Amino acid sequence: MASQEIIRVEDLKVQFRTQEGVVRAVDGASFTIREGRVLGVVGESGCGKSVTAQCILRILPKPGEIIAGSVVFTPLDEEEPPLDLVKLDRRGPKIRSIRGAEISMVFQEPMTSLDPVYTIGDHLLEAITLHQHVNRAEARERAIEMLDRVKLPEPTRNVDSYPHQLSGGMRQRAMIAIALSCHPRLLIADEPTTALDVTTEAQILMLMRELQAQYGSAIMYITHDLGVIAEMSDDVIVMYMGKVVERAPVDAVFHDPLHPYTRALLRSIPKITGSRKHKLEAIEGMVPDPYNLPRGCPFWPRCSEMIPGLCDVNEPVDIRVGSERAVRCHLHADRRAEGSRGQ
């Protein structure tokens, strides 16, 4: 746990005001991302995992607004004081010097996140010349080198290719090259392999692990796939309806999950190994309407361990368990005392 903290998100709250009402997309998320570690973020669609990432980069689309909390960024230079990214002007020079240079992002859909009228090289050159003091020839040199690093075939030719000329897997490699071109300290990967086939996904996962070992960047890896989480993460946060319901090292999440949602999720997925069951243990009910969240814990209508009169009335608080875990559930209220004990 010696590694330095890059991002500390504290009690982040985001809301979207729409005609139908107010959605609290992120509702009190707290976690940290440390140097050289991979934080897996898992949850279903609409749980707020992508919105959380957008807050870190300050690229939250309208009508979303951050209404509370902080995202503290620790600069590499120890002379510089920690910086609350939430307080920065989202169009100002400070965040723009961080975005793409210190923190960069790979999006889910490589088809739509690359501009179809620019070549792969143009995309890379923009990132490189914006943040590094090099001339165009040097930048192009670096661009080709980056494409080679991400194992894009024929980098000297493909640097002049347009996105549509590449396959999905190759486009995602190009996206990763762009994101890593300025050696960021944190790479946010938002479902980078969801649109890819399983064999291409395996290639990209392997590539990301190799590059991480090489560059030592931290990764915030967002996905709904528990298999990918198990494979990629060091630490995991589980989100449900805008809340971080569980936070723990990866082994604990899979072998000693505390939150009923985490447990139910793990039980409900069909496995590729082991015995084949006739019936899956499905989570009953459906994800609640975000405009009309249940009172108390958002998971109680689907929870098999729900305590009437408590879970449907009071919202559970974040309970620390040991030094590196936390869970948001009334079942663990008695663990609160252990919080300070550590390990």
Added chain:
Amino acid sequence: MNDSKPQRLLEVTDLKKYFPIRAGLLRRVVGQVKAVDGVSFFIDKGETFGLVGESGCGKTTTGRTILRLLEPTDGEIACLHDGERIIINDLDDERMRHMRQHMQIVFQDPYSSLNPRMTLKQIVGEPLLVNKLASGDELTDRVADLLRKVGLRPEYLDRYPHAFSGGQRQRIGIARALALNPELIVCDEPVSALDVSIQAQALNLLAELQAELGLTYLFIAHDLSVVRHISDRVAVMYVGKLVEMAPTDVLYQMPKHPYTEALMTAVPIPDPREKRFREVLEGEVANPANPPSGCYFHPRCKYAQAICSTEGPALREVELGHYVSCHFADQLRLTGVEGATV
């Protein structure tokens, strides 16, 4: 589920579906995309047959061609109905419409496959109305029954699809497919658009309906864990051809085609303690408009030898019920999902 002598409900022989590539001012045909290129398999009554493969391999086209939503270029599709073997591709429009009562489809995307301007009653009742099987109060009753069967409340009859979540919409799609008491349902990626916690519900529903109604499924999907869960037998497709077909556990544990091995070992396992052997494939899926010579998989196959680039292997039965198209199926010792963990 299987009686002593299983009946073959569907038999597909050498099915081909080519899409022409047109170019130039006269839109002349300059080539063919061989989306499905000589596929043969059968499905027994009451079983679930899984068809897996990566995007573009032709699995969806296969499913649609069987129902003649796309006209096959060549090959034979035979379906058993009332003890009679009916060759689907010979039927005229009228008889095909009649036959479709027994063969239905559930589509992948529950958002685009339901007409937003129709109520549930209209959507689910349309097959009954078109085939003049029910109308008026009887229609309402039948639709209410169908909704109940898939776990939706009959009070929802007059609502529109937008009022429902993805999981509920997929139930509506399933109710529509069930309306005519079909024997065969082609499930084309029925759960891939659903959230993880909703997938299990939909898979359980399909299994329950199968047990209750004796349905036969052709289950098309790319998610290998889902296919393993639901299927009795599984076939793997690569660039328009079947490369391997076997009972589920045999295929997953003892694959005999190098592509199946790569698929099986590529799946990330939801357990951080399992460090896996991984056969990461190099390169890209071949272009079906311009496939490589010989075995289509040979440019990516680490076991490939000289013959693989010149001669395309045929699908042959190497063990009882285990079909493989690989020149070296008898010699290779490949890794399945279980062996992949070390």
